[in-house]
Amino acid sequence: MDAPLSSLAVTVVLVVATLAAARVYFHRVRIERPPVGVFNLRDVGFSFLVLVVVPPLYLQLPRGLIGTILALFGTGLLYFTLTPLVRRPAAVGLAVLLTGTEVALEFTGLARSAWFTGINDVVLLIVVVGVCNTWAQSGIRARDMAVFAAVVTGYDAIATGLLPTTAEFVGQLQALPFAPTMGWGSGAAAVFTGLGDLLFIVLWPLVAEKAYSAAAGRAAIAVTLGCVAAVTASYQLGLLTVAIPGMVLMGPAILAHYLWLRHRHPRERTAGEHEVRLHPELPPLVPAPSRPLDDLLVAVDLAAHAGAGPVRYQAVHDGAVLATGANPAAVLRDAGAARPDATPVLTLAPAG
Structure with a gap:
């Protein structure tokens, strides 16, 4: 060679x-x-x-x-x-x-x-x-x-x-x-x-x-x-x-x-x-947003009292309702405007 x-x-x-x-x-x-x-x-x-x-x-x-x-x-x-x-x-x-x-x-x-x-x-x-x-x-x-x-x-x-x-x-x-x-x-x-x-x-x-x-x-x-x-x-x-x-x-x-x-x-x-x-065994590179336990408890309570009558959507964060309305997309948009740093939980609540 x-x-x-x-x-x-x-x-x-x-x-x-x-x-x-x-x-x-x-x-x-x-x-x-x-x-x-x-x-x-x-x-x-x-x-x-x-x-x-x-x-x-x-x-x-x-x-x-x-x-x-x-x-x-x-x-x-x-x-x-x-x-x-x-x-x-x-x-x-x-x-x-x-x-x-x-x-x-x-x-x-x-x-x-x-x-x-x-x-x-x-x-x-x-x-x-x-x-x-x-x-x-x-x-x-x-x-x-x-x-x-x-x-x-x-x-x-x-x-x-x-x-x-x-x-x-x-x-x-x-x-x-x-x-x-x-x-x-x-x-x-x-x-x-x-x-x-x-x-x-x-x-x-x-x-x-x-x-x-x-x-x-x-x-x-x-x-x-x-x-x-x-x-x-x-x-x-x-x-x-x-x-x-x-x-x-x-x-x-x-x-x-x-x-x-x-x-x-x-x-x-x-x-x-x-x-x-x-790598299915590893956590994701971008972790899923965590939602506080208080938010989930409030959301469950609101949903439980929704009943069979008219309902509205509510965005919950830190135990408080950030926005409410009949359109879920609008509710999330309003919640984002009120708290840009928040990841709210969307739930149903009685309309009355």
């Missing part, structure tokens, strides 16, 4: 290991309070704006400043991903150790060594696992994920295929801590996968499983890894002689898979519904 082929094999193993680790994390680790809201179409627009603005901006910044930003941001992502797995002091220690090792190798002139590449691969694996699980467990919809993939595909086709933007951006970040490439080798023997492609390879299977079923998740693995295999085989067979972004193939494949899944499953599952199926 020559060097380029060995580098290719190591890179493929790393990508598959990242996907496998993310799925294990998805099934066994529960992010109690994701630090972001649900990723939606507004976020797609904002992310696309960042994607367009950041590379040219980074090219104008001093190298030291870029390295500092990457190190700080990456350390936070490492800590967040590791915290559910180990105690907080250990998570802090591991995050600082990994970041510190990369920084030390960069300062000592070993940023292009095999040691630096290996550590950066491990760091990137952990970061991708954390980011993808944060998005998936916080409830990103398959529709929004497919739209995001389509948008990134269009950008990549221009920025990577027609313009030098991506190549210059990646070249600026190479040999810096948290360099956004995973792979192995150096020089002409190097084989790497970009962070953007890696995120979609890992995220789409998690989102498809969350939104539809475990079978959909497994099919999504075949879709993303199949695209990687197709691009890799094309290079090895000489069908491709110039670098093309993986999203040019993967983006349309994800969109087509989503359309097929939507045809078969008109309704997506929410993150909470998937959570119940995955």
Whole structure:
């Protein structure tokens, strides 16, 4: 096996290991309070704006400043991903150790060594696992994920295929801590996968499983890894002689898979519904609102005296009636206006 082929094999193993680790994390680790809201179409627009603005901006910044930003941001992502797995002091220690090792190798002139590449691969694996699980467990919809993939595909086709933007951006970040490439080798023997492609390879299977079923998740693995295999085989067979972004193939494949899944499953599952199926023994992420015992007792007493005559609805909270009327929706609306913080009990009472 020559060097380029060995580098290719190591890179493929790393990508598959990242996907496998993310799925294990998805099934066994529960992010109690994701630090972001649900990723939606507004976020797609904002992310696309960042994607367009950041590379040219980074090219104008001093190298030291870029390295500092990457190190700080990456350390936070490492800590967040590791915290559910180990105690907080250990998570802090591991995050600082990994970041510190990369920084030390960069300062000592070993940023292009095999040691630096290996550590950066491990760091990137952990970061991708954390980011993808944060998005998936916080409830990103398959529709929004497919739209995001389509948008990134269009950008990549221009920025990577027609313009030098991506190549210059990646070249600026190479040999810096948290360099956004995973792979192995150096020089002409190097084989790497970009962070953007890696995120979609890992995220789409998690989102498809969350939104539809475990079978959909497994099919999504075949879709993303199949695209990687197709691009890799094309290079090895000489069908491709110039670098093309993986999203040019993967983006349309994800969109087509989503359309097929939507045809078969008109309704997506929410993150909470998937959570119940995955961990029925655990309490819900959002606990049901509790109603004080006094409210229930007052409601039962009012209902008991309603009799067979005309009745009206009453909203009870803290043992007091907040609103009353013939329309239950109007009663709840009035009760909410009177006590926005309350979760009243709705009951029937005599109209007279």
